[in-house]
Amino acid sequence: MNLFPVVMAGxxxxxxxxxxxxxxxxxxxxxxxxxPLIVETVNRLAGLATLKETFVVxxxxxxxxxxxxxxxxxxxxxxxxxxxRNTAPAIGLATLHVARKDPHGVVAALPSDAFVKDAxxxxxxxxxxxxxxxxxxxxxxxxxxxxxxxxxxxxxRGEKLGAGYRVAAFVEKPDLPTARMYVSSPEYxxxxxxxxxxxDVMQLALARHMxxxxxxxxxxxxxxxxxxxxxxxxxxxxxxxxxxxxxGVAEKAENIAVVPGDFGWSDVGSFAAIPDVRxxxxxxxxxxxxxxLVIDSEGCVVVSDKRLISVVGMKDTIVVDSGDALxxxxxxxxxxxxxxxxxxxxxxxxxxL
Amino acid sequence: MNLFPVVMAGxxxxxxxxxxxxxxxxxxxxxxxxxPLIVETVNRLAGLATLKETFVVxxxxxxxxxxxxxxxxxxxxxxxxxxxRNTAPAIGLATLHVARKDPHGVVAALPSDAFVKDAxxxxxxxxxxxxxxxxxxxxxxxxxxxxxxxxxxxxxRGEKLGAGYRVAAFVEKPDLPTARMYVSSPEYxxxxxxxxxxxDVMQLALARHMxxxxxxxxxxxxxxxxxxxxxxxxxxxxxxxxxxxxxGVAEKAENIAVVPGDFGWSDVGSFAAIPDVRxxxxxxxxxxxxxxLVIDSEGCVVVSDKRLISVVGMKDTIVVDSGDALxxxxxxxxxxxxxxxxxxxxxxxxxxL
Numbered sequence: 001m002n003l004f005p006v007v008m009a010g011x012x013x014x015x016x017x018x019x020x021x022x023x024x025x026x027x028x029x030x031x032x033x034x035x036p037l038i039v040e041t042v043n044r045l046a047g048l049a050t051l052k053e054t055f056v057v058x059x060x061x062x063x064x065x066x067x068x069x070x071x072x073x074x075x076x077x078x079x080x081x082x083x084x085r086n087t088a089p090a091i092g093l094a095t096l097h098v099a100r101k102d103p104h105g106v107v108a109a110l111p112s113d114a115f116v117k118d119a120x121x122x123x124x125x126x127x128x129x130x131x132x133x134x135x136x137x138x139x140x141x142x143x144x145x146x147x148x149x150x151x152x153x154x155x156x157r158g159e160k161l162g163a164g165y166r167v168a169a170f171v172e173k174p175d176l177p178t179a180r181m182y183v184s185s186p187e188y189x190x191x192x193x194x195x196x197x198x199x200d201v202m203q204l205a206l207a208r209h210m211x212x213x214x215x216x217x218x219x220x221x222x223x224x225x226x227x228x229x230x231x232x233x234x235x236x237x238x239x240x241x242x243x244x245x246x247x248g249v250a251e252k253a254e255n256i257a258v259v260p261g262d263f264g265w266s267d268v269g270s271f272a273a274i275p276d277v278r279x280x281x282x283x284x285x286x287x288x289x290x291x292x293l294v295i296d297s298e299g300c301v302v303v304s305d306k307r308l309i310s311v312v313g314m315k316d317t318i319v320v321d322s323g324d325a326l327x328x329x330x331x332x333x334x335x336x337x338x339x340x341x342x343x344x345x346x347x348x349x350x351x352x353l
Numbered sequence: 354m355n356l357f358p359v360v361m362a363g364x365x366x367x368x369x370x371x372x373x374x375x376x377x378x379x380x381x382x383x384x385x386x387x388x389p390l391i392v393e394t395v396n397r398l399a400g401l402a403t404l405k406e407t408f409v410v411x412x413x414x415x416x417x418x419x420x421x422x423x424x425x426x427x428x429x430x431x432x433x434x435x436x437x438r439n440t441a442p443a444i445g446l447a448t449l450h451v452a453r454k455d456p457h458g459v460v461a462a463l464p465s466d467a468f469v470k471d472a473x474x475x476x477x478x479x480x481x482x483x484x485x486x487x488x489x490x491x492x493x494x495x496x497x498x499x500x501x502x503x504x505x506x507x508x509x510r511g512e513k514l515g516a517g518y519r520v521a522a523f524v525e526k527p528d529l530p531t532a533r534m535y536v537s538s539p540e541y542x543x544x545x546x547x548x549x550x551x552x553d554v555m556q557l558a559l560a561r562h563m564x565x566x567x568x569x570x571x572x573x574x575x576x577x578x579x580x581x582x583x584x585x586x587x588x589x590x591x592x593x594x595x596x597x598x599x600x601g602v603a604e605k606a607e608n609i610a611v612v613p614g615d616f617g618w619s620d621v622g623s624f625a626a627i628p629d630v631r632x633x634x635x636x637x638x639x640x641x642x643x644x645x646l647v648i649d650s651e652g653c654v655v656v657s658d659k660r661l662i663s664v665v666g667m668k669d670t671i672v673v674d675s676g677d678a679l680x681x682x683x684x685x686x687x688x689x690x691x692x693x694x695x696x697x698x699x700x701x702x703x704x705x706l
Contacts, residue, residue, distance in 0.1 A: 018663070293700075295692050308705055310371070310693040312682040317667075319681055328672055328681060329665040339648050340663040347646070352661055 002053065002105040003130055005045045006094040008193075009038055009058040009066060009112035010084050014341040014353070015270045015334075018322035019303065022353055027113035028065055031268055032277040038112040042070050044119045048108075048126060055079055055097060056112070057090045083238035088248040091195070092206050092217045093237070096224050099199045106130045107202065109195045109245070115277040117264025125261040128163035129196040137257040138197040138205060139164065140250065142189025144262040148179035151269060153191040153246070155258050164259035170251050189260055192267070195245060201255070209252045216240050271318045272334035274301045289321075299331065325352050355406065355458045356483055358398045359447040361546075362391055362411040362419060362465035363437050367694040367706070368623045368687075371678035372656065375706055380466040381418050384621055385630040391465040395423050397472045401461075401479060408432055408450060409465070410443045436591035441601040444548070445559050445570045446590070449577050452552045459483045460555065462548045462598070468630040470617025478614040481516035482549040490610040491550040491558060492517065493603065495542025497615040501532035504622060506544040506599070508611050517612035523604045542613055545620070548598060554608070562605045569593050624671045625687035627654045642674075652684065678705050 012025045020026050027038040035043075038056075045054060051072045057079045058066050066078055079097055081090060091109050098105050108126055116122045129139040142155045150173055158168035170191065174182060182188035197205075207214040216236045223229040241248070250256055266276050278286045285294050289304030292311065299316040302309060305323045316331040329336055344352050365378045373379045380391040388396075391409070398407060404425045410432045411419050419431055432450055434443060444462050451458050461479055469475045482492040495508045503526055511521035523544065527535060535541035550558075560567040569589045576582040594601070603609055619629050631639045638647050642657030645664065652669040655662060658676045669684040682689055697705050 018661075293693060293696055293702075295696060296686075296689065307676075308371075308678040308702070310678065310680050310682075310696075312680070312689045312692055313686040314670075314681060314683065317670075317681070321679065323660075325661040325663065326674065326679065327663050327665070328667060328670070329663075330667065333649075333666040336649065336665045339665055340646060343646055343648060343663075349646075349661070 001130060001134055002102045003049045004098045004101070004105050004107050004199075005042075005049050005054045006079075006091070006098070006107050006109045007038065007041055007054065007056045007112045008087060008090060008109060009056050009062060010081055010087075010090055011111075011113055012059065012084065015337055017337050017341055018325035018327050018352065019320060023061060024065070025062070026268070028062070028069065031274065032115045032266075036069055037115070037268065038066070039069050040116075041110060041112050041114070042073070044116055044122060048123050051077070053101070055094055057081060057094055058112075059084060081237060082234050085237065085240050085242040087193075087245040088206070088210060088213060088243045089217075089237065089240040091202065091245050092210075092213055092240075093220070095199045095202050095206075096217060096221045099203070099221070100224060103200055105199050106133045107195075107197055107199055109197075111193045111267070113268060114192065115264075115266040115268050117277075119263070121263035122261065122265075125259055125263060126194075126196065129194075129259040132162050132164055132257050132259060133196045133198055133201070135162070136198065136201055137161070137255050138195060138201060138250065138253055139257045139259055140167070141192060141194040141196070141261040142258040143192045143265045144260055145183045145188065145190050148176060148183045149190065150174060150176055150179050152267070154182055155189045155191050157187050157189065157258050157260070161257050164257045167250070167256040167258050170246060189258060190265075191246065192261070192265055193246075194261075195250070202249070205249050205253050205255075210241065210243065210248045213240050213243070213248070270334035270337070271301050271303075271320065272331045275299070301331065354483060354487055355455045356402045357451045357454070357458050357460050357552075358395075358402050358407045359432075359444070359451070359460050359462045360391065360394055360407065360409045360465045361440060361443055361462060362409050362415060363434055363440075363443055364464075364466055365412065365437065368690055370690050370694055371675035371680055371705065372673060376414060377418070378415070379621070381415070381422065384627065385468045385619075389422055390468070390621065391419070392422050393469075394463060394465050394467070395426070397469055397475060401476050404430070406454070408447055410434060410447055411465075412437060434590060435587050438590065438593050438595040440546070440598040441559070441563060441566060441596045442570075442590065442593040444555065444598050445563075445566055445593075446573070448552045448555050448559075449570060449574045452556070452574070453577060456553055458552050459486045460548075460550055460552055462550075464546045464620070466621060467545065468617075468619040468621050470630075472616070474616035475614065475618075478612055478616060479547075479549065482547075482610075482612040485515050485517055485610050485612065486549045486551055486554070488515070489551065489554055490514070490608050491548060491554060491603065491606055492610045492612055493520070494545060494547040494549070494614040495611040496545045496618045497613055498536045498541065498543050501529060501536045502543065503527060503529055503532050505620070507535055508542045508544050510540050510542065510611050510613070514610050517610045520603070520609040520611050523599060542611060543618075544599065545614070545618055546599075547614075548603070549612075555602070558602050558606050558608075563594065563596065563601045566593050566596070566601070623687035623690070624654050624656075624673065625684045628652070654684065 154171040156168040157165035284299040292304040303320040305321040320327040507524040509521040510518035637652040645657040656673040658674040
């Protein structure tokens with residue numbers, strides 16, 4: 001079996017502003033360690049595949065940083081999206097590239113910006129998913145929930161199927177009581193956005209469930225590696241339906257399976273998640289960078305840059321210095337970063353975005 | 354009557370770190386307006402005295418900034434202390450300088466770093482104090498308390514005396530119940546460190562109550578304006594007893610009077626006092642500098658520098674950017690700035706002091 005990891009690096013979020021910027025979205029930030037999330041993601045695949053088999057899908061502006069950060073990745077393995085069109089077009093495009101190497105190759109499409117604590121467990125579960133994928137299933141790795149999270153979608157597993165289960169249903173983000181019920185049941189798993197499938201199986205599923213998308217992709221497939229591909233991509237890709245693989249394929253196909261995964265996963269959704277993925281001191285403070293002085297404080301997340309940051313007597317507060325901008329907000333309001341981003345847009349301070 | 358304001362600018366506090374530094378103590382900071390406190394203090398005297406009659410006492414390192422900031426002050430009116438020896442030596446030294454112009458001149462010794470809301474009321478009360486001083490009293494202007502402050506000394510007034518009262522007693526910083534009692538009584542006033550007296554009266558009081566101090570000062574008095582003064586000052590001044598005028602003279606002398614003042618006074622004791630001296634927005638935030646974005650926040654003090662500071666969802670928090678350093682702490686722990694200063698000393702980060 002040939003396994004081809006496809007690292008999805010098309011994200012452009014603002015939840016880590018002021019660290020994340022248009023030119024440097026979350027996956028390029030060293031949020032969970034001293035290395036950028038995307039580098040950790042690629043490193044985590046060592047043993048499953050070499051860099052020759054590894055692909056990265058990203059936006060135009062991010063091809064250069066990907067090349068710089070993911071050392072040893074062949075230039076041809078960076079798949080550039082001319083526009084961000086959600087995950088179904090990105091995965092579809094990736095299958096065209098992988099199919100040139102092996103039309104029946106197994107793709108493991110992964111977010112580039114998630115955290116995994118137990119890399120060995122992760123690889124084991126991915127291998128189990130790949131084995132099911134070989135049999136013709138589109139396999140998602142469902143994360144065993146560790147808390148009643150209301151911000152994630154869930155997967156309800158059905159009947160047993162090899163190392164996994166058939167998917168009974170994809171479930172929308174629940175309210176808190178429902179999420180509590182899900183956590184206590186072994187039947188519910190988080191949807192972590194990890195999909196494993198054979199190239200030909202996914203292409204068939206796209207042709208069946210997303211014919212418009214497939215029409216565009218198959219035109220590109222005929223041109224790939226030839227003159228005219230780049231200009232066709234520029235023309236066709238931005239008009240493909242901007243649909244997620246979950247909605248466009250996974251929720252519709254019948255050959256969907258799930259392999260439960262339990263490897264200390266986090267989507268690192270906001271600064272408030274930093275204590276889940278970084279070591280905290282005895283008072284629960286996570287301090288990164290060398291120039292922070294944290295005194296009489298508890299549960300804070302402090303990201304220092306070159307300047308000295310002194311935090312005294314604060315509780316559960318996020319303080320982030322990005323050099324040219326600074327953010328201070330309570331940990332339980334970490335999502336409100338978007339209010340700053342909104343204000344910057346309206347205040348014509350877009351240079352800070 | 355000749356009135357000679359003596360602005361006491363010897364302070365070197367750290368309660369406004371990181372804005373205040375060794376080279377730029379509080380009095381040089383634009384804390385209550387866009388102008389440094391010392392400039393506001395001198396401007397407030399307009400009408401009472403000209404700059405020719407105005408003196409500033411300060412440390413060696415601060416003579417240059419005083420000259421730069423207090424435009425029009427004659428160079429000879431900057432009285433440099435070779436070492437900080439508290440207020441009694443500073444005031445004693447000032448009387449030597451003033452006496453050269455008028456041995457019976459009335460000195461108004463004032464802190465350089467206090468805030469006054471009603472400048473006209475302030476001048477009126479100072480004139481009343483000067484009138485009593487002419488009669489031979491050492492007069493302090495006692496501030497009518499506006500809250501049960503436990504951080505100030507109080508003055509208990511005695512029998513009526515012209516526009517003021519005899520001082521019955523100087524009272525130590527009270528506990529909260531006592532402070533509450535003081536506020537509700539008209540007999541208690543805050544000691545704001547303002548003293549008004551005739552030169553000759555103060556010199557006599559120093560000779561009587563602080564003979565050691567006076568011995569050194571009278572040597573200097575003989576040399577003042579002559580060759581040898583500078584080197585004698587260097588030798589004698591640093592050895593003078595480091596005593597406050599309150600303890601050394603005011604608490605001991607019998608000819609002490611107090612004139613009540615009610616002009617919106619604040620000693621601007623810490624960042625927490627900024628809302629008392631600056632206009633706050635509707636949510637009670639005081640924001641200075643142009644680069645702050647304050648969203649969903651209440652009661653915060655935000656001092657921005659060149660970088661963008663974004664504060665979201667915070668309450669009663671102080672955020673200060675001084676360019677090379679940053680401070681974040683709760684308003685009710687404003688005094689804990691000293692913990693940072695302590696940590697900087699111990700961490701060999703003295704360049705930040």
